[in-house]
Amino acid sequence: MYPARIHDHAIIGDGHSAALISRAGAVNWLCWPRFDGPSLFAALLDAEAGGAFRLGPVGPARATRGYLPDTNVLQTRFEADEGVLVVTDLMPIHEGHTPWLMPERELLRCVVCERGEVRLEVRYEPRPDYGRARTLVKDGGTLGWRLEHAGWLYALRAEVPLRPAPGGGLQGQVTLRAGQCVCFSLTATDDGPAVLPPLGRFSWARVGHTVEAWRSWAAQCRYAGPHRAAVVRSALALKLLTFAPSGAVVAAATTSLPEVLGGQDNWDYRFCWVRDAAFTARAFYGLGYEAEAEAFVSWLLRASWLTQPRLGVFYDVYGRFRTGEEVLPHLGGYAGSRPVRVGNAAATQLQLDSYGEAIDAMAQLARRSRRLDRDELRMMVRLGGYVASMWEAPDEGIWEPRSGRRAHTFSQLSCWMALDRLLKLHELGVFRGVKVPVEGFRTVRARMWETLHRRAWNERLRSYVSTLGGDEVDADLLLMAWYDFEDASSERMLSTHRRILERLEARDGLLYRNEADVLEGEGAFGICGFWRVGVLARGAGGLDEAEAAFRRQLAYANDVGLYAEEISPKTGEGLGNFPQALTHVGLISSALELEAARARREAPGVEVWR
Amino acid sequence: MIGLLRWAVWGFASTLVLTGMLAGSQQLRLTRFNLPFLLGTLVTADRDRAKLYGLGLHLLSGMLFSGLYVAAFAAWGQASWWLGGLVGVLHAGFVLLVVLPVLPALHPRMASESQGPTDVRQLEPPGLLGLNYGARTPVVTLIAHVVFGVLLGALYQL
Numbered sequence: 001m002y003p004a005r006i007h008d009h010a011i012i013g014d015g016h017s018a019a020l021i022s023r024a025g026a027v028n029w030l031c032w033p034r035f036d037g038p039s040l041f042a043a044l045l046d047a048e049a050g051g052a053f054r055l056g057p058v059g060p061a062r063a064t065r066g067y068l069p070d071t072n073v074l075q076t077r078f079e080a081d082e083g084v085l086v087v088t089d090l091m092p093i094h095e096g097h098t099p100w101l102m103p104e105r106e107l108l109r110c111v112v113c114e115r116g117e118v119r120l121e122v123r124y125e126p127r128p129d130y131g132r133a134r135t136l137v138k139d140g141g142t143l144g145w146r147l148e149h150a151g152w153l154y155a156l157r158a159e160v161p162l163r164p165a166p167g168g169g170l171q172g173q174v175t176l177r178a179g180q181c182v183c184f185s186l187t188a189t190d191d192g193p194a195v196l197p198p199l200g201r202f203s204w205a206r207v208g209h210t211v212e213a214w215r216s217w218a219a220q221c222r223y224a225g226p227h228r229a230a231v232v233r234s235a236l237a238l239k240l241l242t243f244a245p246s247g248a249v250v251a252a253a254t255t256s257l258p259e260v261l262g263g264q265d266n267w268d269y270r271f272c273w274v275r276d277a278a279f280t281a282r283a284f285y286g287l288g289y290e291a292e293a294e295a296f297v298s299w300l301l302r303a304s305w306l307t308q309p310r311l312g313v314f315y316d317v318y319g320r321f322r323t324g325e326e327v328l329p330h331l332g333g334y335a336g337s338r339p340v341r342v343g344n345a346a347a348t349q350l351q352l353d354s355y356g357e358a359i360d361a362m363a364q365l366a367r368r369s370r371r372l373d374r375d376e377l378r379m380m381v382r383l384g385g386y387v388a389s390m391w392e393a394p395d396e397g398i399w400e401p402r403s404g405r406r407a408h409t410f411s412q413l414s415c416w417m418a419l420d421r422l423l424k425l426h427e428l429g430v431f432r433g434v435k436v437p438v439e440g441f442r443t444v445r446a447r448m449w450e451t452l453h454r455r456a457w458n459e460r461l462r463s464y465v466s467t468l469g470g471d472e473v474d475a476d477l478l479l480m481a482w483y484d485f486e487d488a489s490s491e492r493m494l495s496t497h498r499r500i501l502e503r504l505e506a507r508d509g510l511l512y513r514n515e516a517d518v519l520e521g522e523g524a525f526g527i528c529g530f531w532r533v534g535v536l537a538r539g540a541g542g543l544d545e546a547e548a549a550f551r552r553q554l555a556y557a558n559d560v561g562l563y564a565e566e567i568s569p570k571t572g573e574g575l576g577n578f579p580q581a582l583t584h585v586g587l588i589s590s591a592l593e594l595e596a597a598r599a600r601r602e603a604p605g606v607e608v609w610r
Numbered sequence: 611m612i613g614l615l616r617w618a619v620w621g622f623a624s625t626l627v628l629t630g631m632l633a634g635s636q637q638l639r640l641t642r643f644n645l646p647f648l649l650g651t652l653v654t655a656d657r658d659r660a661k662l663y664g665l666g667l668h669l670l671s672g673m674l675f676s677g678l679y680v681a682a683f684a685a686w687g688q689a690s691w692w693l694g695g696l697v698g699v700l701h702a703g704f705v706l707l708v709v710l711p712v713l714p715a716l717h718p719r720m721a722s723e724s725q726g727p728t729d730v731r732q733l734e735p736p737g738l739l740g741l742n743y744g745a746r747t748p749v750v751t752l753i754a755h756v757v758f759g760v761l762l763g764a765l766y767q768l
Contacts, residue, residue, distance in 0.1 A: 097655075097656050098655065098656075099655055100655055100729065100730070100732065101651065101655045101657060101719060101732050101733065102657060104657070140742075141723060141726075142721070142723060142724065142725060142726025142727075143721070143723065143726065143727075143734060143735075143742070148744065150639050151636070151638075151639025151640070151641075151642060151744070152642075153642060153734075155734075157727075189642070190636065190639075190642055191636075191642055191644045191647050192641065192642030192643040192644055192647075192648075192734065192736070192740075192742070192743025192744065192747070193644075193647070193648055193651075193720065193733040193734040193735070193736065193742075193743065194642070194733070194734040195657070195732050195733060195734070196721060196726075196727045196732055196733075196734055197727065197732055198726075198727045198728055198729055198732065202729055
């Protein structure tokens with residue numbers, strides 16, 4: 001049994017860590033002090049051993065929920081026969097300095113009875129270290145309920161009397177009448193003295209400050225198209241997945257949520273993939289969030305500095321190369337999907353497409369701000385040199401399978417893009433004072449072009465194919481237009497688009513990544529449907545067709561506008577890690593593509609967003 | 611003059627070692643006790659600045675306390691590692707048994723166990739022997755101060 005579906009969760013966070021909260025009011029996932037820290041609550045992966053923190057009415061109730069507009073503050077409304085309870089969940093944040101002390105990490109939950117008289121039930125079952133630690137919650141009197149583990153103090157302060165529950169943890173019930181409210185503050189720190197915020201009006205003041213801070217950030221979004229609500233929600237989700245001290249964006253907030261229910265493809269995504277940098281930076285830049293884009297690319301420059309000219313597939317939020325992977329056998333996994341893994345052994349794979357994405361991200365920074373210093377420009381050239389020497393090598397490719405290396409079209413396409421971007425930057429004069437082997441890069445780029453046109457094209461299928469000389473298609477080929485390798489309205493691209501749709505469409509615009517996924521029963525991959533919207537907007541279809549495809553993709557978000565990595569074609573629900581940054585990046589990018597296409601239709605020849 | 615210089619140099623060196631030991635013990639998860647943070651919150655509510663200001667205050671107070679050690683050496687008529695260690699035991703005992711218990715009354719941002727946190731007073735009080743900051747806090751504090759005294763006594767006699 002598992003406590004709630006992936007799709008039933010919403011996320012809150014504070015720029016360091018994130019919590020997933022179910023429709024039933026249970027915090028089923030929380031890792032502290034960072035995204036990739038050990039979990040305190042992991043009921044998503046094991047309802048018994050994982051731990052959770054539930055607030056909700058005793059007895060049946062109808063739950064509806066949503067974020068307060070333009071914020072990451074969640075409100076869940078329980079309508080029971082006796083009345084209505086509203087739970088407000090957040091991790092407090094503040095703009096600038098405050099006159100009071102702030103806890104290192106805090107989860108704040110405030111409950112109000114809006115109508116009638118409702119009995120509130122509290123169940124607090126902390127299980128530190130992914131449920132491996134055996135610890136007791138101790139009564140600290142006015143200082144709250146205290147749990148100490150590995151040098152960390154987890155303190156729960158509540159306005160509801162609690163008592164120890166059988167099996168550990170705490171439980172309690174209280175009857176709330178209309179207008180009454182109670183607050184719960186769960187803090188974590190490795191500092192002594194801990195900061196223990198008072199409850200009551202002080203809690204509500206912090207709710208107000210946090211709402212204000214999120215709204216002020218969301219107001220900076222300069223997208224003004226018809227899908228603003230979805231775009232702002234995606235931007236807010238990306239911001240929640242951004243580690244504030246470094247600017248790194250983690251791929252998702254969770255580990256080991258399965259791509260196939262009951263399957264073994266359960267990976268840890270709480271790290272920052274190099275590949276995502278270009279997509280993410282472009283999305284942030286497109287929305288007007290220059291600081292976030294520059295912070296992420298700067299993190300990439302720092303992270304890759306020690307490993308250059310080789311790049312890790314991903315780094316942690318501080319830019320450290322992490323290669324370890326551990327199986328947690330004591331956790332049953334979501335819907336029995338085992339093993340549960342922490343860490344990700346894909347770190348050491350060869351994924352040549354990452355080089356193209358990294359160079360593209362750095363090129364965006366160089367083009368927009370020209371803030372790259374000479375050493376960073378030299379590093380870009382060294383990465384280009386590595387690409388020029390390695391582009392023909394078989395690699396694991398963008399989808400990082402653990403089944404061996406092949407000559408992937410998309411990897412070689414990304415290598416072509418890497419050299420193309422470098423040469424264009426050189427033409428713009430960005431590499432002043434830095435030696436660039438221009439002729440060598442041009443020669444290799446031409447060879448890549450020729451190879452891709454000749455060997456990645458399958459005349460029988462009338463389509464580009466996923467591996468050189470192969471006969472299968474892959475949704476990543478839709479990015480050929482995005483990378484300026486093929487015009488979206490070229491005959492080859494139109495034909496490839498048709499073939500992808502024919503072989504990979506799950507239903508109603510949902511696309512599988514590749515033909516292996518179709519056979520293995522995986523879900524449709526979230527971002528691929530958005531890539532298709534981009535190709536349509538660029539010329540493979542009309543604007544109206546692109547707009548319709550985009551609206552269909554929007555329908556697969558959950559009730560609070562969030563996407564997982566994949567979408568089940570059968571149920572339309574999320575599969576895989578959640579929420580997935582790349583899917584939200586895809587939504588933003590395709591919304592921006594639609595705006596650009598709209599602007600082109602109204603004023604041909606004007607390039608609006610690149 | 612030479613005595614003053616020896617106090618300044620070796621007092622500062624011993625304080626650095628004490629600070630390093632306390633910070634290291636927190637990093638090793640032996641205790642949560644963060645003395646610079648506790649001292650820094652006397653003057654600011656900003657947690658990052660508190661750690662910076664607190665470091666300065668801790669170095670300063672280390673110098674002042676080392677002056678008391680030097681005074682003890684002068685009164686005894688000699689400095690030695692064991693005498694320094696003995697004063698360190700007294701110093702740690704004073705901190706654990708006298709300073710920490712009265713801290714909620716002295717610290718403007720510290721809550722008391724009887725009243726709990728308020729808008730202004732949100733810091734967790736240390737409790738008996740600083741045990742609220744971890745069960746090993748008294749031992750870590752004692753060892754760090756004994757090392758401080760042993761070092762100062764040994765170096766001062768050179």
